[in-house]
Amino acid sequence: MPHPRLRVAVCGGGIGGLVLAVALSQAQDIDIDVYEAAREFAEVGAGVGVWPRPWKILKALGLAQDLAQVTFVPPENELVVALDFRKGDEPHGGTTFGQMLSPGGLISFHRPDFQRIVLQHLARSCRPHTSKRLVSYTQPSSASEPIQLFFQDGTTATCDLLVGADGVKSRVRACMIKEVADDLRARGDSITASKVMQSAAPVWSGMMSYRTTAPSEALQKRYPNHRLLKEPHVFFGKNTQMTAYPIARGTLVNAAAFTVRWDLENTYLDAPWVVDAPRSEFSQEFADWEPEVQALFDCVKSTSRWAVHTVIPLRSFVHRRVILIGDAASAMLPFQGSGAGQAIEDAYILSALLTHPSTTVHSLERAAKIYDAIRRPAAQRVAVLSREAALLYTFNYPGLTLDRDGCREEQLQKIYKRIVNNWAWAWETTAQPDLERAIAMLEGRMQ
Ligand SMILES: Cc1cc2nc3c(=O)[nH]c(=O)nc-3n(C[C@H](O)[C@H](O)[C@H](O)COP(=O)(O)OP(=O)(O)OC[C@H]3O[C@@H](n4cnc5c(N)ncnc54)[C@H](O)[C@@H]3O)c2cc1C
Structure with missing residues (x-):
């Protein structure tokens, strides 16, 4: 590629990082490097479930047909048993x-199958690197100067935009939060700086x-x-x-x-x-x-x-030209089966903003802010619902604990109804309105 419009570094090759790389590679003029710490792209040999909302995104990204080869996909509009309680x-x-x-x-996958298929969809414009553990980065204030990445093996690289898709222990998040806290302290706001620091470590x-x-x-x-x-x-x-x-x-x-x-x-x-x-x-x-x-x-x-x-809820998923997605941004309890789904949504909205022809190195900070405005409230809401589900599942939800005599059936029914109502967003809504809002904001048609 002679002159890429943008050079994006994705730190972390889990579900979020790889789906983002596939989504970004739909633009011919974006140069993508994925840096993965492990010696190979290898997911844990466990299962992961995907609800209709993220499944529709995987479809839009052209992944669904191949993913359907390794699992059973129920007909989209047919009511099926998602879970027995x-x-x-x-x-x-x-x-x-x-x-x-x-x-x-709930469409269920063996994680290695899921990862293998997403990897097969990486375009030629995307360069995957393994054994590249990011240790830190420096971000100049001028967008004309590249971000510098420093890896554990002593090597360095540069990019215009860094995406931290490096999971719950995220190194990118730790560095980003330190940057934010240092800026706040420099402006004399050490109280906010200490609050911000609470989200640095998981x-x-x-x-x-x-x-x-x-x-x-x-x-x-x-x-x-x-x-x-x-x-x-x-x-x-x-x-x-x-x-x-x-x-x-x-x-x-x-x-x-x-x-x-x-x-x-x-x-x-x-x-x-x-x-x-x-x-x-x-x-x-x-x-x-x-x-x-x-x-x-x-x-x-x-x-x-x-x-x-x-992760303790972050005040922002972005700092200038550094952006967090997936668990790095909002690692949550797994009780809505939606952590990976959120990583997929993050990747989808972010890629739509970055692949938009109007986005250049000089407007990256604006695109990042729009991503934060759309994705942070949504992902943090799912985290709240996941915690609520955990309380319900373990009979610890206030007033629904089964400790009171004589009303066990009634309590179980209340638990059941509450869980279903809290979960309906995962199949009754789609990410399309969020996508449209993000693009309208980028094009200046919406605040
Ligand atoms: C028991 C359990 C069950 C779950 N079930 C579901 C489910 O059914 N459905 C669902 O949607 N979600 C589920 N989740 C949540 C889901 O697994 C995560 O939300 C999802 O994997 C997050 O993806 P990610 O890409 O953000 O992070 P990760 O999958 O953690 O990937 C991060 C990648 O970054 C790499 N990395 C880390 N540090 C560095 C570094 N410094 N430099 C370079 N690379 C680095 C890692 O090696 C890794 O490959 C479950 C979670 C648990 C614990």
Whole structure:
């Protein structure tokens, strides 16, 4: 490419970074470098679910047809069971108390399949680099001067715009927040500077997630017609929860089982975040759960335990020509199955602003501000709903705890209705109005 209009560096090759790279490569005159810290682009061998709202974006980006080859995609307008709700913390058998229906349901993937297909769609204008861990950057105030990137291996690179898609532990976020706080201190506002600094490091949610997959064939043998071979389920329990669903065209069942200590929410955990967990630990935490859950555990070979971390809501996702997307911007609890969905939405709106022909190096800061105005409130709202879902799932939502005698069924129904109402945005709305608003703002047709 002789003279690219923009040179974009994407730090992080997870779902958000790669979808952004695909979306940006639809413009011929944008030069894209993706810098991934790991030795190869490799997603964790777990499942990820996508709701109709982000699925429509994947379709618009030309990814849906190939993604549909590795999963089952229900007809878009047909109501299907997205999730069955079941109280699972009962040793003699759980109770199903609700079914969440949605048009198109929850489309579930084995993460490595998803990543492989997105990678196949990267255009030639995009250069992926592995073993490139960003350590810091410097951002000159003049847009004519490039941003400088510094990597752990001692190499450097330059770009016009840096996108931090580097996940919950984001190095880009840490550097960006320091830049913002330094600016505030220089202007004498050390109180706001300290508040801003609270979002620099991720915080522990008090939750541990046991993530695993079980071969469907083994599960069928161990427990014929196990409910997880057919439909996705959320199992509810006091301070415990499990979401499980078939993936890889039904050959595996993916499970994420959670324990929570709400009193430890937003603390700092002085321990490794991800460790191998023996099956005995996993089963012990859920020892009083129903036989079908125990049967699933019996079929599991390995499990890992993840300390679930989040980001304290940021005051901005952008600082001049540095922009955060996905978990780097708004890592949230996974209880609306929407963290990856938000990363996809971030990528979609940002790419529309950057590929717009009027966007140049000199108007990048304006495009960044529009991205922040559209995406930050939306993603932070989903984070709030995800936390509310976590309280409901674990019977900790104020007034809906099942601790009161005699009204268990009534309480379960109230929980069910609240969860469904909170979730409906994921299939009843689309990102199209946000996209149109962003473009209208960019073109000066809207404030
Ligand atoms: C148990 C569990 C279940 C979930 N289920 C769902 C679900 O069903 N649906 C859903 O939508 N979401 C789900 N999520 C959330 C989802 O996994 C995340 O929101 C999503 O993966 C975020 O994508 P990302 O690209 O922003 O970050 P990541 O996937 O974390 O990718 C970040 C990338 O950046 C790289 N990187 C990190 N630091 C650097 C650096 N300094 N330099 C260069 N590269 C770097 C990393 O190696 C990584 O490849 C779940 C989360 C959990 C914990």
